[in-house]
Amino acid sequence: MGTQVLTEEERQQIEARIQVLELEHHDLDDIIAKLQADPGQDQLQLRRLKKRKLVLKDILARLRNRLIPDIIA
Numbered sequence: 001m002g003t004q005v006l007t008e009e010e011r012q013q014i015e016a017r018i019q020v021l022e023l024e025h026h027d028l029d030d031i032i033a034k035l036q037a038d039p040g041q042d043q044l045q046l047r048r049l050k051k052r053k054l055v056l057k058d059i060l061a062r063l064r065n066r067l068i069p070d071i072i073a
Contacts, residue, residue: 018063021056028053
């Protein structure tokens with residue numbers, strides 16, 4: 001497979017995006033923990049927040065993989 005070499009600007013943009021998404025992921029952790037502590041909480045809202053958190057995790061993994069060049073053994 002071909003490896004696309006990132007420019008320094010592209011690398012910085014990806015790193016900045018990762019920081020923003022990590023912050024949102026962390027914030028969702030806090031919100032979910034607080035909502036789970038309340039037994040009367042709307043379960044649909046909680047499921048949506050958990051799904052968003054999983055989506056963010058997937059996006060973060062893909063962005064991090066773009067920063068790490070593939071090593072072919």
